[in-house]
Amino acid sequence: MNKERNLKFGRETISVQQARERLLPYIKPIQTEQVPLVLAFGRRMAQTIYAAHPVPHFRRSGVDGYAVRAVDIAAASAIHPVELEVVEHIPCGTIPLKRVGAGEASRIMTGAPVPDGADAVVMLEMTQTQEDGQHAADPTVLRGSGKKVWIKKALQSGNNLTPVAGEISQGELLLSEGTWIGAGVAAILATFGCGDVAVYRKPRVAIFSTGSELLDVTMELEPGRIRNSNSYMLAAQVEAAGGIPVIMPALSDHADQVQAALIQAFESADCVITTGGVSVGDYDVLVEVFGSWQGTLLFNKVAMRPGSPTSAAVWQDKLLFALSGNPGASFVGFELFVRPALESMQGHQQPCCEAATAFLDVDYDKGSAYPRYVRGTTRIENGCLWVRPAGADKSSIMVSIKDADCLIQLPAGGSGFRRGELVAIQMLVNR
Amino acid sequence: MNKERNLKFGRETISVQQARERLLPYIKPIQTEQVPLVLAFGRRMAQTIYAAHPVPHFRRSGVDGYAVRAVDIAAASAIHPVELEVVEHIPCGTIPLKRVGAGEASRIMTGAPVPDGADAVVMLEMTQTQEDGQHAADPTVLRGSGKKVWIKKALQSGNNLTPVAGEISQGELLLSEGTWIGAGVAAILATFGCGDVAVYRKPRVAIFSTGSELLDVTMELEPGRIRNSNSYMLAAQVEAAGGIPVIMPALSDHADQVQAALIQAFESADCVITTGGVSVGDYDVLVEVFGSWQGTLLFNKVAMRPGSPTSAAVWQDKLLFALSGNPGASFVGFELFVRPALESMQGHQQPCCEAATAFLDVDYDKGSAYPRYVRGTTRIENGCLWVRPAGADKSSIMVSIKDADCLIQLPAGGSGFRRGELVAIQMLVNR
Structure with missing residues (x-):
């Protein structure tokens, strides 16, 4: 009992950053698949x-027109077009057979290989042929037919073509x-x-909710009881983080049964999430479970609002995230700890995205002994980002979670914040 | 032939907005499913x-502690705690059996129904019992046992509880x-x-690429030919827009075969996309197809860079988007026209998201006769949004598409833009 009481009231409080550091040794890339x-x-x-x-692996024409020698058309203009002899017609996907010599041109399509000799391509719109409009759809007419083309614009060498490796070099x-x-x-x-x-591979994440007040989503409402919404919220968060959510049956109030259910879940899950049962209530069963946990306990109190009782433990190298039960606290706890873990497992190099900044759109008078993670809604005005709390942001309020597109990170302190102050925000992927 | 030449060179140029308006009558919500x-x-x-x-449908305690009458503890303080008799113990999911009368309190958990009579809940941390720590885990000890609790803090009526409908009202x-x-x-x-x-329902989108230079993704590279990347790029865009992409076999250069393939695709697809073949090249087969199209042609030239030959047509009330073949032009054409259409089909009320604004991070010297949609990368600094072109932004360049998180919308005009100017941007969902 004293150990359990100590787990409730004698907890060591660590920062969000410290909590992340304790998780780090247990976050490893998951298996891969083709x-x-x-x-x-x-x-x-x-x-x-x-x-x-x-890329390209051949000199690629950037336009429809005529491949030419720039030197031949240096004097070309609309008034004094330069006449060239058309020696070949090069559709995409073919290989030019003829070199473009002095006074010559080859009809060429966008994306086709520029023939040797030519060093620029004139857009079709800047050219004219005798039969313009008559033969255009019949390529055989032109191929080596000795027809003429008049070029109405001078070009620099290299115009309208991409050289070999112009986009991407080998290696x-x-x-x-x-x-x-x-x-x-x-x-x-x-x-x-x-x-x-x-x-x-997509990590499999088992999601448990605790609380004897919870009804399954398909059940009729009863006095004093509510339907389990956290499991579905977390499932959507898991999916958005690239994982496969597996909603598990509700946990009982009995610590030994809970511990057995969690350990069994680890057999097929890469990671387990629970919500609720981590606070100071008499029925907070996760606290009791942690009291006799055979694996490593990483932390059970984080300096943050909401969700300060957020806890984490290890079972045979896999992580158990025990999130606080209020919807807002579960949501925030997932975004701060579980999402980065899942993304790291999938190879993300910087899953704890650097915080952006925004101007606070309202006065925020609530001070806090702990840093606060307020669900926020951003808007952009004249190139600047403004943010305000998304509806009622009490951690017990679920309805406004859908309106949040970021978390506003307010440092600890008693004085509150004024409209126009610059605050740190963390953008959310899923709303 | 003259009709076809007219379709190439005699096109009516309309604005992006006008093009969207012509699409509008053909964009209807798709079927639904449970x-x-x-x-x-x-x-x-x-x-x-x-x-x-x-929500809640009962007066819900927001904390673990004791449900009390605020009037009874008005004088409570740490130095002069108020003694109350504990009449009941209320776990979550149960219904209180006793009314809290004068001088009484009920032990209550977070989320449990507040008993009649009580109008506030004191946090456990602000209370003390004689046996603190001895009986906490055994609820039967307290239930109606006549034990005492000392309250160390005064509360207002309504503190730490959510009234019925405090979060959501019925209806x-x-x-x-x-x-x-x-x-x-x-x-x-x-x-x-x-x-x-x-x-x-997720709209099924058939994706065709045109061009005899295209190799299938699994084929060995050949001189003058490239692998088909547009189809895969568009498939990822379709999926991000909520659709089901179906990559179709490459189209031939024969207009009658192409028309037959498109019409057949419409039998199972809700929408068809093609890339390439819409420009002025001799082999631009879509132009030829549109020359004898039995359905409605909506537009075939849009005042935009890249992708001005972007075209759209209707076949039996379904839309055909004929995107320009350059990777950048395909990408932009999809985001401007196809994504909003797909999202509307799925019930999105405002699929053409209002443009945001950002400060240009570099000088941009290229003027343009048409409005330009430049792939851009944003960063946030001190609450302000800065944007720069994502790598090389020529429409033929594919490698920088992955770096774009927005489209910078630059108006037509010859003067270019200076660093620090405010420009319109459209955020992208998929990169």
């Missing part, structure tokens, strides 16, 4: 990609391990033939 | 939710149709017993 590129969007790369070839570092796979990354992977990609 | 809440994260609600009951509008389901929304849905949620 998946088809189309199934890899939104995941993180488990390999580093260097350019296997330059260049393209994508580091841990890179998030979005549209731009997908384009690079496809360019380099990565039909399958090595990505980090 | 899915379990755990599968609804990241989707949009197809129903509006009003509060079926107040209150909670979530509108079209709301995106994130963690905060999931918590609300669970609270109100929505184990299944009506959401909009």
